[in-house]
Amino acid sequence: MKKYGYTQSNADHSLFLKRQNGKITVLIIYVDDMIVSGDDVDEITKLKTCLSNEFDMKNLGGLKYFLGIEVIRSKQGIFLCQRKYVLDLLKEAGMLGCQPMDPLIEQNHNLEELPDQVPTNKARYQRLVGRLIYLSHTPPNIAYAVSVVSRFMHNPSEVHMNEAIRIMRYLKSAPGRGPMFSKNHHTKIMGYCDSDWGAKGERRRSTTGYFTFIGGNLVTWKSKKQKVV
Template sequence: MKDLGGLKYFLGIEVAQSQQGIFLSQMKYVLDLLTDTGMLDCKPADTPIVQNHHLGEYPDQVPTNKERYQRLVGRLIYLSHTRPDIAYAVSVVSQFMHSPSEDHMNAVLRILRYLKSAPGKGLMFSKHGHLNIDGYSDVDWADNVTDRKSTSGYFTFVGGNFVTWRSKKQNVVALSSAEAEFRGMTKGICELLWLRKLLTELGYKPTSTMNLFYDKKATIAITQNPV
């Protein structure tokens, strides 16, 4: 075996270690992606996806290059390992891998333009003196224009550091916003329980109460109902 020193680069992920903590990024990966797609000199975008988008499957949609679309989305999925800010946008464009259109391709290109604005973004892990587990969850009710399914999203912190996140369309159609929000809250709670079990198996059992933060009063009232 050979000691290569401190970890600096692994599978496209750059690691920078200092007294402040550990920083993970994929800046070279982003720049290579922009170079390969010919968008290194493109005009940057402020957001990865337009607000209130209406991406879906329509009978009059104009098809695009399927292989190129799937290849780009696949590279964006790997990039989301250190870029939670594109998680929602990538989850949206991933739903049209089987039949992409020009509108879907334009959404992918907007993500690339957003990456151009800040290719060096990443995750910072610092020591905060605790291992508290906190989660945040929310739902976009019936946002899918094709099947009217809702999208659940959550992210969690362990010891004050951003560790897990997810954005995914729900499996069923919720008949009310409270139902969709309750399902989303359930996903967040499951993630918190998994993190607690994982830390316990690693020998760092949390001693404080886990917190899940939510903003839907109806859903919070349902969870607090003793019945």
């Protein structure tokens, strides 16, 4: 990519950019899957030709599916979701027929690791929560609940497993949730953050959350327990 005049991003080493004549071409790659985008049509055509000369390539056309993420285009913008991923996860867990549940997690839940807790299947818990962590790429509203259950990967209990199952039942109610990127004709950046300021238990460590909008569209979000008080 560098030979073709592209610059590797410092934020994500799988992202390559090329700017020329006021236009931009973008390529992002994961193992043997890649996305090519941008507003420089001539450069995109040239890039695809160059890559085909270097590798055995297959052009799948407009972006519809990438690493478990579905891409749906409309006149209003671009919608992302992981509906198939959610349904596959529910099927794998034997929960396709489960009853949906709302809310996602109880307010003031006080989940902790206790000395007298009833242990659960650690491998099953780790696999389930690991899949939920990847699922957090699209529905932002599950970020906090997933961050909570991921805190007990090393020593999960039946209570923690029940909370992970609760998230699955919440997903069953609408497996196609995800962010919408609309055409708002501006690129204003806005960010929000907050903290619960030392919730009960868990050694008084706070949970921080943030999310960022670019052009009125949600692009980043996170919920994480702080490392120190």
